[in-house]
Amino acid sequence: MQVERVDDDRGLALCAAEDGSKSTVEIALVDVAPGDRVLVHAGVALAELTA
Amino acid sequence: MRYVDEFRDPELGRVLATEILAAVEPGRHYKFMEVCGGHTHSIYKYGVDDLLPANVELVHGPGCPVCVIPMGRVDDGIAIAREPGVIFTCFGDMMRVPGSTGSLLEAKAEGADIRMVYSPLDALRIAKHNPDREVVFFAIGFETTAPSTALTLKRAKAEGVPNFSCMCSHVTIVPPLRALLDSPDLRLDGFVGPGHVSTVVGARPFEFIPADYGKPIVVAGFEPLDILQAIRMILAQLADGRCEVENQYSRVVPYEGNRRALEVMAEVFELRPHFEWRGLGFISQSGLKLSEAYADLDAEVRFSVPGVRVADPKACQCGEVLKGVIKPWECKVFGTACTPERPIGTCMVSSEGACAAYYNFGRFAREREVV
Numbered sequence: 001m002q003v004e005r006v007d008d009d010r011g012l013a014l015c016a017a018e019d020g021s022k023s024t025v026e027i028a029l030v031d032v033a034p035g036d037r038v039l040v041h042a043g044v045a046l047a048e049l050t051a
Numbered sequence: 052m053r054y055v056d057e058f059r060d061p062e063l064g065r066v067l068a069t070e071i072l073a074a075v076e077p078g079r080h081y082k083f084m085e086v087c088g089g090h091t092h093s094i095y096k097y098g099v100d101d102l103l104p105a106n107v108e109l110v111h112g113p114g115c116p117v118c119v120i121p122m123g124r125v126d127d128g129i130a131i132a133r134e135p136g137v138i139f140t141c142f143g144d145m146m147r148v149p150g151s152t153g154s155l156l157e158a159k160a161e162g163a164d165i166r167m168v169y170s171p172l173d174a175l176r177i178a179k180h181n182p183d184r185e186v187v188f189f190a191i192g193f194e195t196t197a198p199s200t201a202l203t204l205k206r207a208k209a210e211g212v213p214n215f216s217c218m219c220s221h222v223t224i225v226p227p228l229r230a231l232l233d234s235p236d237l238r239l240d241g242f243v244g245p246g247h248v249s250t251v252v253g254a255r256p257f258e259f260i261p262a263d264y265g266k267p268i269v270v271a272g273f274e275p276l277d278i279l280q281a282i283r284m285i286l287a288q289l290a291d292g293r294c295e296v297e298n299q300y301s302r303v304v305p306y307e308g309n310r311r312a313l314e315v316m317a318e319v320f321e322l323r324p325h326f327e328w329r330g331l332g333f334i335s336q337s338g339l340k341l342s343e344a345y346a347d348l349d350a351e352v353r354f355s356v357p358g359v360r361v362a363d364p365k366a367c368q369c370g371e372v373l374k375g376v377i378k379p380w381e382c383k384v385f386g387t388a389c390t391p392e393r394p395i396g397t398c399m400v401s402s403e404g405a406c407a408a409y410y411n412f413g414r415f416a417r418e419r420e421v422v
Contacts, residue, residue, distance in 0.1 A: 029309055029311045029312045030309075039247075041199065041250075042142075042171065042195075042196050042200075043171070043172045044172075046198065046247070046251060047309060049054050049303060050302055
């Protein structure tokens with residue numbers, strides 16, 4: 001999923017899937033910024049994807 | 052789609068298949084276990100198996116989180132769900148896993164308030180919206196899912212949500228692999244390592260496989276080219292006389308794992324002395340429970356659970372499928388009495404289960420069709 005917006009205070013991010021659907025994701029385990037791509041499992045971003 | 056399309060390129064797939072064909076020794080039979088149910092699903096969805104030479108056999112491992120939950124554990128969940136005032140939450144796959152007297156889905160049909168969630172955070176949200184009800188989350192899964200549960204329990208504690216608790220059935224991947232490697236039933240030549248678990252734990256915990264058992268392992272991603280490349284890398288190790296842990300999935304998996312995830316898991320969970328696995332029996336230090344600091348959020352402390360061990364139905368051979376001893380189609384009830392619509396065994400329930408993968412992608416044939 002791609003990070004669209006980050007809420008640092010709550011440790012959450014709005015992320016968009018490739019099909020356009022959006023969901024709120026817990027980001028306590030990764031450092032991410034808008035535009036980053038993350039691997040999300042059970043509502044939590046586990047890893048940032050790197051080239 | 053970035054990170055996906057480039058790993059589904061048919062032309063590159065044919066190149067890898069050709070390289071694999073060139074790398075195998077004629078007359079030698081290779082048996083590789085893909086540990087993760089996600090790999091099993093991809094292998095049959097994309098026909099990876101058909102691109103392999105006939106003497107390269109893939110054996111399906113115990114890495115499907117739903118498949119390894121024993122019937123007695125389902126009964127425990129149903130017992131809690133039937134308590135007055137309880138809202139019982141779980142992932143969708145878990146709803147259909149048969150217990151000794153039925154599934155959570157059937158208990159729901161009989162009146163229990165059981166709700167499907169996509170994340171433990173959804174369960175916590177339900178608890179906040181229903182302060183007069185007890186909300187229990189049935190936590191299952193390997194180290195991939197455990198951080199999500201751990202973070203949710205931390206939030207529940209920090210935000211003071213007294214009506215939320217967790218029935219923890221998380222398991223860890225290393226002990227069953229060791230049990231399989233110690234099993235005389237199975238002779239394996241190498242492993243396709245679990246990609247998503249490794250995102251959390253890293254590749255280092257698998258170093259015991261080459262060190263203690265002399266088998267190569269390559270941690271792999273889930274697209275068809277990931278899996279083909281991992282098989283190519285295992286074959287290269289065998290051809291070179293090497294035996295080590297390699298990381299094909301480096302775009303996601305750091306060798307040391309996710310430090311923050313490991314820290315939150317260490318804070319919230321502790322190892323159980325032993326845990327029952329479907330088909331594999333009791334394995335020492337293979338399951339997680341809530342640590343002392345989080346015991347007040349432990350549903351098994353808050354509620355009375357039967358905790359009875361229930362034997363699998365005699366017709367079901369999930370245990371042998373999970374150990375890679377038989378292929379799904381060799382099970383007596385595969386595709387007849389046991390189907391995804393009416394599963395008898397757990398391996399037919401989840402899309403990551405080997406039986407469901409075979410069934411859904413039409414692998415009823417006794418012989419592989421090798422192209």
